[in-house]
Amino acid sequence: METDSTPMDDSLPSPGEPRREDQHRTPSPSTLLPKTQPNGFYGKHRLAAAISNLQNQINYLQEELDQLEEIGEASIVCKELISSVESIPDPLLPLSKGPTNINWDRWFKGAQNSRKRWI
Amino acid sequence: MSVAELKARHVAATETVNSLRERLQQKRLLLLDTDDLIEVVAVAGYAKAHGKSSVSFGATDLVCCRTLQGHTGKVYSLDWTPEKNRIVSASQDGRLIVWNALTSQKTHAIKLPCAWVMTCAFSPTGQFVACGGLDSVCSIFNLNSPSDKDGNLPESKMLSGHKGYVSSCQYVPDEDTHLITSSGDHTCVLWDITTGLRTSVFGGEFQSGHTADVLSVSINGSNSRMFVSGSCDSTARLWDTRVASRAVRTFHGHEGDVNTVKFFPDGNRFGTGSDDGTCRLFDIRTGHQLQEYYQQHSDDEVRHVTSIAFSISGRLLFAGYSNGDCYVWDTLLAQVVLNLGSLQNSHESRISCLGLSADGSALCTGSYDTNLKIWAFGGHRKVI
Numbered sequence: 332m333e334t335d336s337t338p339m340d341d342s343l344p345s346p347g348e349p350r351r352e353d354q355h356r357t358p359s360p361s362t363l364l365p366k367t368q369p370n371g372f373y374g375k376h377r378l379a380a381a382i383s384n385l386q387n388q389i390n391y392l393q394e395e396l397d398q399l400e401e402i403g404e405a406s407i408v409c410k411e412l413i414s415s416v417e418s419i420p421d422p423l424l425p426l427s428k429g430p431t432n433i434n435w436d437r438w439f440k441g442a443q444n445s446r447k448r449w450i
Numbered sequence: 451m452s453v454a455e456l457k458a459r460h461v462a463a464t465e466t467v468n469s470l471r472e473r474l475q476q477k478r479l480l481l482l483d484t485d486d487l488i489e490v491v492a493v494a495g496y497a498k499a500h501g502k503s504s505v506s507f508g509a510t511d512l513v514c515c516r517t518l519q520g521h522t523g524k525v526y527s528l529d530w531t532p533e534k535n536r537i538v539s540a541s542q543d544g545r546l547i548v549w550n551a552l553t554s555q556k557t558h559a560i561k562l563p564c565a566w567v568m569t570c571a572f573s574p575t576g577q578f579v580a581c582g583g584l585d586s587v588c589s590i591f592n593l594n595s596p597s598d599k600d601g602n603l604p605e606s607k608m609l610s611g612h613k614g615y616v617s618s619c620q621y622v623p624d625e626d627t628h629l630i631t632s633s634g635d636h637t638c639v640l641w642d643i644t645t646g647l648r649t650s651v652f653g654g655e656f657q658s659g660h661t662a663d664v665l666s667v668s669i670n671g672s673n674s675r676m677f678v679s680g681s682c683d684s685t686a687r688l689w690d691t692r693v694a695s696r697a698v699r700t701f702h703g704h705e706g707d708v709n710t711v712k713f714f715p716d717g718n719r720f721g722t723g724s725d726d727g728t729c730r731l732f733d734i735r736t737g738h739q740l741q742e743y744y745q746q747h748s749d750d751e752v753r754h755v756t757s758i759a760f761s762i763s764g765r766l767l768f769a770g771y772s773n774g775d776c777y778v779w780d781t782l783l784a785q786v787v788l789n790l791g792s793l794q795n796s797h798e799s800r801i802s803c804l805g806l807s808a809d810g811s812a813l814c815t816g817s818y819d820t821n822l823k824i825w826a827f828g829g830h831r832k833v834i
Contacts, residue, residue, distance in 0.1 A: 378457065423827045
C-alpha cells in the first residue's frame with residue numbers, strides 16, 4: 332500500500348518569528364515581479380511570459396543538476412573499481428600487488444606433480 | 451487565470467530557480483577535484499586521467515601449458531572445481547569429461563543420455579557435475595557413485611520443468627543443493643536439487659522478465675542471492691533470488707544477443723559479451739554502463755563474443771570470439787593487450803568457452819577444435 336508523505340509545511344512563520352522571506356540572501360521573489368498595468372490585461376501577458384521563461388530556466392537547471400549528479404556518481408564508481416582491482420593479487424598479471432603464492436607456478440613444474448594424488 | 455494567481459506562480463517559480471542555482475553551485479564545488487568531468491563517465495577515461503598505464507605482456511608471458519585432448523566433437527562448455535585442479539567439459543560428442551588439469555588425466559568420461567549438451571557445471575564440493583541442453587533437462591551426476599554394467603555413470607537426479615533448451619547452469623556457491631539454469635523458454639530457474647523441484651522461476655509468461663531465449667547466467671560470488679542473466683532480447687537482467695516476480699534491473703545497450711554474462715570479482719559489476727561484437731561492463735548499483743570493449747576492424751568479418759571471464763583481480767577481461775580470436779582486454783583502460791588466438795600453440799577454431807581456475811592462476815579455453823587448453827603466466831612477476 333503506497334503512502335504519500337508530504338513534508339510539514341514549515342514555510343509559514345510562527346508568531347514572534349521574523350518572516351522567512353527577510354532572511355533570504357537572494358532578492359525576495361515578490362520584488363522581481365514585472366510591473367502590472369492598472370487594467371491587468373497587459374500585466375497578465377507579461378506575467379505569463381515571465382513564468383514560461385522561468386519554467387525553461389527550471390528545466391535547464393534541473394537537467395544540469397541531473398548530469399552533474401550522474402558524473403559525480405560515475406566518478407565515485409570508477410574510483411572504487413580501480414581501487415578494488417588494484418587491491419587483489421593477480422597471478423596472471425606481470426605487475427601485481429602481493430603477496431604471491433608459490434602454487435601459482437604449479438603449471439610449470441615438471442613430472443614431480445604427477446606423483447601426487449589430486450583427486 | 452487571474453493576475454493574483456499568476457503572480458503567485460511567478461513567485462514560486464522564482465524560488466525554485468534560486469534554489470536550483472544554489473544546489474548547482476554546491477554540486478560543482480564538490481566535483482572540483484575531478485579533472486575531466488566529461489570523461490569520467492567511462493572507466494577508461496577516468497583511469498587515463500589518473501595516470502594508469504596499460505598492462506603490458508612480454509611475448510612469452512602468457513603461455514599455453516596444457517592441451518587436454520579427448521573429446522571427439524566441439525567443446526561447448528567448461529567449468530573448474532572451486533578447489534584443486536579439476537575441470538568438467540561438455541562436448542558435441544555427447545560426453546562430459548572430468549579432467550585433472552595439472553596432470554592432463556581424465557578421471558571420468560560420462561556418456562550422456564541426451565547427446566545434445568550445451569552447458570556443464572561443477573558443484574561446490576566437487577562431488578557432482580550438472581549439465582543441460584536440448585533435452586530441456588538439467589541432469590546431475592554423482593562422481594563418486596559406481597558406474598552401471600555398461601560402464602556408464604547413472605544420473606543421480608534429473609531436473610525437469612523447462613519448456614526449452616537449457617543453455618547455462620551454475621551451482622549456488624557453498625551448497626551442492628541448489629543451482630540456477632537459464633533456458634530457451636525465456637526463464638531462469640532456481641532448483642532445489644534434493645527434491646528436484648523448482649524453488650523459483652524468473653520471468654516467463656506470468657511474470658515480467660526476458661522476452662527471448664536466455665543464454666547465460668552468472669551468480670554473484672560476493673552475494674549469492676544476486677545473479678545476472680543474458681538473453682537474445684539484447685538485455686542483461688539482475689535478479690534477486692528472493693524476488694522472482696521481476697528483475698531488480700534491466701541493462702540495455704547491446705545491439706544483439708547477449709551470449710555471455712559474468713560477475714566481476716568484487717561483486718558490484720558484471721561483464722557481458724554479445725553478437726554485436728562488444729563486451730560491456732555494468733555497475734549493478736547505479737545501473738550505469740561503465741565501459742564498452744570493442745575493437746574496430748576494417749574488414750567485414752563477423753565477430754560475435756562467445757564467452758568471457760575476468761582474471762581474479764578483474765584487471766583482465768578474457769573474451770572469446772566466433773572468428774577464433776581470444777582477446778585479453780585491460781578492463782581499466784579498455785585496450786586489447788594480447789590475443790591468445792594468435793599465439794603459438796593456440797586453438798585452431800573458435801573458442802566457445804572460458805573459465806578461470808579458483809586461485810586465478812590459470813585460464814582454461816574450450817574450442818570447436820575439440821580441445822581444451824590451459825594458459826598460465828610463465829614470465830617474471832613484479833610485485834608492487
